[in-house]
Amino acid sequence: MRLTADSDVLLRYSVTSDPDPLQVSTGDKEADATLTITFRGTNPKTYVRGLRITLPVGSDAASLTDDPKAIHTSVTPQKKWTIDSDGDGTFTVTPRGGETSMTLNDAATIELSAIPVNTAVGNLSVTVEETTSGDGSDYAPRTAAFGLSKWPAGFVFGDFRPDRAMVANGDPCTLTWVANSPARYTLYCDTNQVDVSNTQSYTVSSLHHTTGFLLQAGYTDHGDTVTHALTTLVTVDHPDVAASDLSADGTVKLLRRVVPLTDFVDDPLGAPSRSYVATTDGLLTGGIAAPYGGSIKVTAEVTVPGGQPDGTDYSYLRTYSSSTDGDERPITLPLPAGAALRLTKSGKPGSDPDAVFDLAWLPFGSGPLNPAS
Structure with missing residues (x-):
């Protein structure tokens, strides 16, 4: 899940979905989903009075569910936090005692499960509004929006990996993945991109430096395009070095001992x-x-x-x-x-x-x- 806009939040968030990406319900089968939101403070401390998570409710492409009352909730650690909802798609998380402080090593996790996903493919945003302070005074609301996509039922896209995690300089590498959707698949590496929609493997003839690969799936439904990406990396032993300005007065080493x-x-x-x-x-x-x-x-x-x-x-x-x-x-x-x-x-x-x-x-x-x- 991606941060969709500039934000001034003080807490640090990790937002994931299961399945990833989400899949829509059909007339024959309801698709349930789980959202997990983990948040933590920053050093030295972030002071927190509460969070409010808002899911878009409705049956359209920009909404997640049309039945928010069916959603199950939990928050951990339970000794420090409570979670409440009026069944309208808004969830309030409050520290026991009214306020608390969190460092980077302090984390709490919110789980919204049994979410009945609606039937419309599309993109949507989950909003998190925190009431926080950096010094324990002058609390203020701060908002972040996280985007996710809903894909057709039965969408499979994963297991993107190289045949070898490390290759010698100049050796080839074969990338494979699993996909079953009539989406458009594009492979990106360095400044190149390749349409790989009709295959589930691709061989790079030779690698000369450690290279990251991004495989993106794109699907359009009723004018709304959803995307989902997977990444992997191949390390090259003794890689070529390209530099516009490089000088050294002694021995230079890039890789140290593992x-x-x-x-x-x-x-x-x-x-x-x-x-x-x-x-x-x-x-x-x-x-x-x-x-x-x-x-x-x-x-x-x-x-x-x-x-x-x-x-x-x-x-x-x-x-x-x-x-x-x-x-x-x-x-x-x-x-x-x-x-x-x-x-x-x-x-x-x-x-x-x-x-x-x-x-x-x-x-x-x-x-x-x-x-x-």
């Missing part, structure tokens, strides 16, 4: 999250697998201070899940210097407890991935 994240990897499933801060640009890289009936999920929440064009923080969430066939799935997450990272893992390992996942920090400079204080 440092395993043994603390997080060794934690049991369901253990508390771990937080880190990147002190240089780098990659979080590894693999996730859970054969013999296992199911593992790793969630990465990233906040980049000053990452927005206007100088405000930029936050995003990535989720990595093991495959149903037990094969290893690559994990590759670029992190700029200064980024705050929060990692969570959950699920079950299956009957082979040793085949879970590996995760490591590959710095581009000399800085480590430090545990957050």
Whole structure:
């Protein structure tokens, strides 16, 4: 889900949907959905008196549901927060005691489930209005809008990955994905774009530098176009270097030694999250697998201070899940210097407890991935 407009909110939000993207109901089958909104403070503190979440109600393309009274609600931790609704699509979240303070390490999660999605394909916005303060005085309402799309029932689009997470300089790479919709699919890499609507794989003849790929699906219904994108990255060993101005008085190294994240990897499933801060640009890289009936999920929440064009923080969430066939799935997450990272893992390992996942920090400079204080 994307932030649709400039916002002055003080809290940091992660908004996800299940399914992702949403699918509309049909005359024969109602489609239910869940929205999960996680919010946290900023350092040193954000003071909070409450939030109000508003879902667009109606049967048109710009609305989510025409039956808001059917929606189930929850908020965690329950000891600190309450949630109420009048059944009109508006939900009020209030700290017990009337107000509270939150740092970057303090998080709360709102879940709106059993949402009966209407039958119209289209784009819509979910609005969050917070009443917050940066210093405990002069509380004010601040609003953010998050956009999401509703796709035709049965839409499948996922499992976008390379055949190898790392290749040698000049080697080819084949990208594959799963899709079943008559949408238009476009693959973007560097400054190139390719129409891949009639296939579910694409081979890049040679890669010479670490490259990110974006695969976008677009579908138009009654003049309203919805889009959904997947991303992946391929690392090139000993890549070419292009520079307009480069000088060095000594030895220059780009990639440093890989440092395993043994603390997080060794934690049991369901253990508390771990937080880190990147002190240089780098990659979080590894693999996730859970054969013999296992199911593992790793969630990465990233906040980049000053990452927005206007100088405000930029936050995003990535989720990595093991495959149903037990094969290893690559994990590759670029992190700029200064980024705050929060990692969570959950699920079950299956009957082979040793085949879970590996995760490591590959710095581009000399800085480590430090545990957050």
